[in-house]
Amino acid sequence: MALVETVASVVLNGLQQGAIFALLGIGMTIIFGTMDFLNLAHGALYLIGAYAGMVVLRSTELRGGLLSGSGITVVGLEYGFLMALVLVPLVGFVVGVVMERFVADPFYDRPHTDQLLVTFGIALIIQEVVKGIMGDTTYQSVTVRRILGVDVSGPVSLPVVGSFPQWRLYIILIALVVIGLTYVIIERTDFGLVVRAGTQDAEMVRLLGIKITRSYLVVFGLGAALAALAGLIGASIQTISPQIGIERALIPAFLVIVVGGAGSVVGAIVGGMVLGFTIAAMTIHASQWAQIVMYAVAAVVLLSKPQGLFGSVEVEE
Amino acid sequence: MSEDADRASEDTQQVDGGAVIDGDHDGPAIEQARSLLGHDLGLLVITSLILLVFPFLLVDGLGILGEILGRRIGGYEGLAALVLTYGIVVIGFNILLEYTGLLSFGHAAFFGAAAYAAGIISAGTEVDFIVWGVSLFVLDLPAVTSPLLMVVFGTLVATLLAWPIGFLSIRRSGIYFAVLTLTFGQMLYFWALSPGAALTNGDNGFSDVHVGELFGTIRLGADVPVLELVGINDWEYLFVAFFAVLAIGTAHRIVNSPYGLIFKALGENERRVSFVGLNVFRYKLMAFVISAAFAGVGGSLFVMQEQYIHPTTGLYWITSGDFVIMTVLGGTGSLVGPMFGALVFEYINNVVSGISLPVIGPIRSLWRLVLGAVFVFVVWFFPRGIHGGLVDLGRALRSFAAFVVWAVRDPAAFRELLLDTVVAYRAAAADRIEAALSRIGIGGDRR
Numbered sequence: 001m002a003l004v005e006t007v008a009s010v011v012l013n014g015l016q017q018g019a020i021f022a023l024l025g026i027g028m029t030i031i032f033g034t035m036d037f038l039n040l041a042h043g044a045l046y047l048i049g050a051y052a053g054m055v056v057l058r059s060t061e062l063r064g065g066l067l068s069g070s071g072i073t074v075v076g077l078e079y080g081f082l083m084a085l086v087l088v089p090l091v092g093f094v095v096g097v098v099m100e101r102f103v104a105d106p107f108y109d110r111p112h113t114d115q116l117l118v119t120f121g122i123a124l125i126i127q128e129v130v131k132g133i134m135g136d137t138t139y140q141s142v143t144v145r146r147i148l149g150v151d152v153s154g155p156v157s158l159p160v161v162g163s164f165p166q167w168r169l170y171i172i173l174i175a176l177v178v179i180g181l182t183y184v185i186i187e188r189t190d191f192g193l194v195v196r197a198g199t200q201d202a203e204m205v206r207l208l209g210i211k212i213t214r215s216y217l218v219v220f221g222l223g224a225a226l227a228a229l230a231g232l233i234g235a236s237i238q239t240i241s242p243q244i245g246i247e248r249a250l251i252p253a254f255l256v257i258v259v260g261g262a263g264s265v266v267g268a269i270v271g272g273m274v275l276g277f278t279i280a281a282m283t284i285h286a287s288q289w290a291q292i293v294m295y296a297v298a299a300v301v302l303l304s305k306p307q308g309l310f311g312s313v314e315v316e317e
Numbered sequence: 318m319s320e321d322a323d324r325a326s327e328d329t330q331q332v333d334g335g336a337v338i339d340g341d342h343d344g345p346a347i348e349q350a351r352s353l354l355g356h357d358l359g360l361l362v363i364t365s366l367i368l369l370v371f372p373f374l375l376v377d378g379l380g381i382l383g384e385i386l387g388r389r390i391g392g393y394e395g396l397a398a399l400v401l402t403y404g405i406v407v408i409g410f411n412i413l414l415e416y417t418g419l420l421s422f423g424h425a426a427f428f429g430a431a432a433y434a435a436g437i438i439s440a441g442t443e444v445d446f447i448v449w450g451v452s453l454f455v456l457d458l459p460a461v462t463s464p465l466l467m468v469v470f471g472t473l474v475a476t477l478l479a480w481p482i483g484f485l486s487i488r489r490s491g492i493y494f495a496v497l498t499l500t501f502g503q504m505l506y507f508w509a510l511s512p513g514a515a516l517t518n519g520d521n522g523f524s525d526v527h528v529g530e531l532f533g534t535i536r537l538g539a540d541v542p543v544l545e546l547v548g549i550n551d552w553e554y555l556f557v558a559f560f561a562v563l564a565i566g567t568a569h570r571i572v573n574s575p576y577g578l579i580f581k582a583l584g585e586n587e588r589r590v591s592f593v594g595l596n597v598f599r600y601k602l603m604a605f606v607i608s609a610a611f612a613g614v615g616g617s618l619f620v621m622q623e624q625y626i627h628p629t630t631g632l633y634w635i636t637s638g639d640f641v642i643m644t645v646l647g648g649t650g651s652l653v654g655p656m657f658g659a660l661v662f663e664y665i666n667n668v669v670s671g672i673s674l675p676v677i678g679p680i681r682s683l684w685r686l687v688l689g690a691v692f693v694f695v696v697w698f699f700p701r702g703i704h705g706g707l708v709d710l711g712r713a714l715r716s717f718a719a720f721v722v723w724a725v726r727d728p729a730a731f732r733e734l735l736l737d738t739v740v741a742y743r744a745a746a747a748d749r750i751e752a753a754l755s756r757i758g759i760g761g762d763r764r
Contacts, residue, residue: 038492106697112492113420117645118696120638124689132683246635251503258496288511295500295507299485302497306489 008160010280016168018276019175023230024249025256025268026182027223033199033263034219037104038112040119043250044126045092045224049231050240051130052091056084057142057235065135081144085174088232089225096224100217123246131242138241143167171233178229179269182222186265195219199263227253255298261308270309361566368558372397372549379668393667395622398554400656400663401561402618407643407655408568409611414641415649416572416580417604419490422637423482423498426505427609429631430478431471431616433509433517436626438470440525462529464537464556468617475613476606483605487598490587499634506632522627526620531556537621557618564611568652571607580604612640642692648702657703662688 028042054060059076062068067075079087103122107115144167145153156166186192194215197205205212227249234248252275260271278297282290301309375397406428413419441460461467486497509517517523530536537553549555571577579600582590591597620626630636639662647658670684699706724731 110700114696114700116420116492116495117641118693120641121689121693121696124685125693128683128686128689132686251499251634254496255500258493288507291507292504292512295504299497299500299504302489302493302500303485306493 004160005162006284008158010277010284012161012164012168012172013283014273014277014280015172016175016276017279018273019172019179020230020233020272021252021256021276022179022269022272023175023226023233024253025260025272026179026265027226027230028253029257029260029263029265029268030186030195030219031223032257034195034202035104035108035198035216036202037108038115038119039099039104039223040116040250041099041103041123041126042223042227042253043245043248044123045095045227045245046231046234046249046253047127047130047242047245048095049088049092049228050235050244051134051231052088052228053084053232053235054139054142054240056087057081057144060139063135063137065131066133068135081147084232085229089229092225092228092231093221095228096221097217099224100220104220123250127242127245134242136242138239141238141240142236144170144236167236171237175230175233178226182226183265183269185222191215191218255294257308259298259301259308261310264308264310267308267310274309357566357570360569361562364562364565365558368401368561369549371401371558372554375400394550394554396663396667398557398622399619399667400660401554401557402615402622403640403643403659403663404656405561405564405618406612406615407640407647407659408564408652409608409615410640410644411608411649411652411655412568412571412580412611413604413608414644416577416584417601418584419487419601419605420495420641421486421498421605421608422495422634422641423486423500423502424609424612424640425632425634425636426482426498426502427475427479427612428616428619428636428640429509429626429628430505431475431613432620432626432631433523434474435467435471435617436523436526436620437516439467439527439529440523441527460527462527464528464531464621467528467621468560468614471617471620472610472613475616476610479606479609480602483602483609487601487605499637502632502634502637506628506634509628509632517628520628522625524625526624526626528621528624553622557622560614560618564614565653568611572652576600576603642688646692646695646703648699648704648706650701650705650708654702654704661691661703665691 024042024046027045028039031037031039031042055075056077056079059074059078061074062072067073077083099122103118104115107118143153145151147170152167152170154166155163156169158164184192186195194205194210194212197210198212198215202212230249231245234244238244238248255275256268256271258271259274260267260269275294275297278294279290282293372394376394406424410421410424413421438461441462461470482498482501486494486501489497509519511519513519518525528537531552537551537556540550572580579590579595583597583600583604587597590600616631619631623630643658643662644655645658646661647656648654665684665688669687695702695706699709701709
């Protein structure tokens, strides 16, 4: 493979992987930055998104689990992808709001370690509930064929790279648009101003008479919706099983905010891209070292720049 | 946080931890040492006795209870040894978490590395070092099957691994420390999974474990003569129990030594420790290495029982998470607390998962749901863990009993106290009502 082709392929794969990472990272970082709450159940929201996406998009024959045990063997709505694009983040938002009220709120004033522990437990519970309902099996990824009558599956011929799955380009597009929208909401609107002010000094915002608790709800829901969206996108290209929440979402999200800098949206985008490109580049030549190098990059950033590439606040114990 | 102070204190004179206590009591130092030794011996004897009856309680005691309840809730033979194995790991983990306040998410690295090291050295195979397809050199390892040497070697590897990882990770605190240890652990996991497969047998797991005779005579699987009566069927349990007693004794000695006092001080106020001229970095690193050595002992014992180790059971970060869960479940406030956590964790994992409930049916793979629920419950309501909760409950019951005794003995004083309480409560309620009224603008004076 010529160098140009290699680079182009790395860029496309890196963008795709990085965009998913960034979606996860942004969700986690705005929750962390605003409420100073570390949510280890973030991966579980990705998991919910992936399964919700699967149910909305296609009919799946269930293998095992409570549903198939009680006679329901096929679930699925077979709505189109656009419907899923609305419904799945909505599900994520609702779960996020519930989580904020009943899990996060009692733990805002307790140490980070307690937050980590309780959300880790919640992550386990959600994973096991999903496993119990949908069965402990691995389902195939959902292939999206048409959006508004346009064929989106199948390969497309690109100038330099050659044949490339068309759907992956759409993923990059969708993710980048959503990331852009989130950026605008956080950086350019009044609501975003409150959120960012809350990141700096929540006490002060409250003293100014702004109801920060209401923003907390929205921010938590928004972060959860982004994670669910990442799950939907992930479900369209990768297999779906109860473990993906912890394996494919939680750790990357964590690394992204640590590399990018906790509490910074730009940092999460850059962090996601850095890790995505690292994986994409390593996959081409030494795929078995890809994960190792990704972790090494995170470790090097952490050691040399503890506040992250774009971080404004350093996390204290 | 106090990195500048750390660096500054590195250059200053090293003050030995021993000086802290010795200054206060010079005269009766020997006497004090003797009483400490006696205390230690007492602890060891009590622990040994408890561990001797532990399998009986777990297997037969719960078994009889289970027959009454009509459910199989008794443990099985191997479970007792497994609980102690994990118990050793979390006792060490607790030294790090409780005393220095460092939450590691990478202790599976030490557990797994020791397990692999002990397993590999017992196999004695040829190891071909291949880097990017090129064979560098072939190492012909002799098979070391002595159980004691396997544990020593595994622990050594874990300790040596902990040094560089700790050296880098200790530089950061709080959540960053957790993430750093996590990244190092995960790097090792992915290495063992595929690039290091020549050594670890990758995703197939390493099963070439040969456990030889203890002192060249005792096979670990062989029957124990007399102790059969108390439910101890093989030497393996005794072997593990020996290390468990050793671990508790060592941990107790460390925690109660001047050195351990500095660990405690680190957890309470790191900055002050550095202000009195102690090298914070060095003590934290030592706490880290010590806890890794405990994990190493546990890992070596684990591979000897299971005769098999896979990257996921040994090195994956979920295993680190399990250590955290066990420690926090049991309670970080005491030395043996985490042992309770290991017991509850493994009990849910191995026994509760086999129970069948009326509506839900067999629990089987849902055991983690039960575990997660128990865990969230404990973190939420008993921040000091099961052991701490039990201690609090005991204390509350004791003080209630004392109160009842006092009330019975002196009814007049009790009546007076009751009256006082009622009067005070009424005054407080009146205050609160007035405050509420003034807030909505009715009556009262505005402040």
